[in-house]
Amino acid sequence: MLLIHCPFCKNRNETEFVYGGPVGANRPDPNLVSDEEWVDYLTMVPNPMGPVYERWWHARGCDQWFIICRDTVTHEILENPSEEP
Amino acid sequence: MTYNVKIQRKLLNALFDIKGSIRDVKSYLKECVKSLPVKPSSYITQGNWKILYVGPNHWILLAPIDQEQQLVSSLRPHDCPASISIVLISDTLTFFHIDGPDAFDIISIASPINLNADAFTPETATFSEIFGLKALIFRHGDGFQFAVDQSFGDMVSNYLDLTLAN
Numbered sequence: 001m002l003l004i005h006c007p008f009c010k011n012r013n014e015t016e017f018v019y020g021g022p023v024g025a026n027r028p029d030p031n032l033v034s035d036e037e038w039v040d041y042l043t044m045v046p047n048p049m050g051p052v053y054e055r056w057w058h059a060r061g062c063d064q065w066f067i068i069c070r071d072t073v074t075h076e077i078l079e080n081p082s083e084e085p
Numbered sequence: 086m087t088y089n090v091k092i093q094r095k096l097l098n099a100l101f102d103i104k105g106s107i108r109d110v111k112s113y114l115k116e117c118v119k120s121l122p123v124k125p126s127s128y129i130t131q132g133n134w135k136i137l138y139v140g141p142n143h144w145i146l147l148a149p150i151d152q153e154q155q156l157v158s159s160l161r162p163h164d165c166p167a168s169i170s171i172v173l174i175s176d177t178l179t180f181f182h183i184d185g186p187d188a189f190d191i192i193s194i195a196s197p198i199n200l201n202a203d204a205f206t207p208e209t210a211t212f213s214e215i216f217g218l219k220a221l222i223f224r225h226g227d228g229f230q231f232a233v234d235q236s237f238g239d240m241v242s243n244y245l246d247l248t249l250a251n
Binding site: 008009010011012013015016059060061062063064 | 125126139140141143197198199204211212213214217218219220
C-alpha cells in the first residue's frame with residue numbers, strides 16, 4: 001500500500017486516489033514533426049523501469065489532480081526527483 | 086468485544102458547496118461569513134455554523150437544517166458572480182455522529198485516515214474514506230462526525246452495526 005502525498009491533504013492512503021497514467025511528452029505541433037514522431041507522441045506511453053512521473057487524482061479527498069514521481073521498481077515516491085516532467 | 090460509543094444518524098444539515106478564489110468568496114460572503122478557514126483540511130465555527138476548507142478554493146458551509154431558508158436568502162446562490170459557485174447540497178449527504186471513549190476505534194476500523202493527534206487535530210475537516218466511500222470527516226466534541234452520500238446511508242448504518250457487533 002502506498003502513502004501518497006497530496007499537496008492539499010498531505011499523506012493519504014493509496015485507496016483514496018485514482019491513477020491517471022504517466023505524464024507523457026508535451027504535445028508537439030503536428031505541422032512541424034514527422035509522421036513517425038507524431039505517431040510516437042500519440043501512442044508511446046512512458047514505461048520505464050525506475051522513476052516515472054505520474055498523474056494521480058485525489059478522488060476521495062480534495063478532488064485535485066497532481067503529479068508525483070514514483071519509482072516503478074521500489075514504489076518509492078521521490079520527493080526530490082532529478083528531472084522535471 | 087463491544088465498543089463504548091453512541092452512534093446517531095442525523096439525516097439532514099443545511100449544506101452549501103462554495104467554490105472560487107478566496108478573495109472573491111470572502112468579498113461575496115462578507116455580510117454573513119466573518120472569516121474563512123485558510124489552513125487546508127480545517128474548519129472554523131461561527132455560531133452554530135461550521136465552515137470547512139475541504140479542497141483548493143473549495144469550502145462547505147454546514148448549518149442546522151432549520152436555517153437553510155435563511156441561508157439561501159443571505160447567500161443568494163442564484164445571484165452570485167460568475168467567478169464563484171454556491172450550490173445548495175443539503176439533500177446529498179447524510180451525517181453520522183460517533184461519540185464516546187471508543188469513537189477513535191470505530192473510525193479507525195471504518196477509515197484509513199491517520200487519526201493521530203498530530204495529523205488529525207481538533208479543527209481538522211477533510212474528505213477521506215469511510216467503508217470505501219468518499220466521506221466528509223471532522224471532529225465532533227470528543228468524537229467524530231462524518232457524512233456520506235445519502236444513498237449509502239442505510240448501508241453505512243448497517244456496517245456500523247456490524248462494527249459494533251450488534
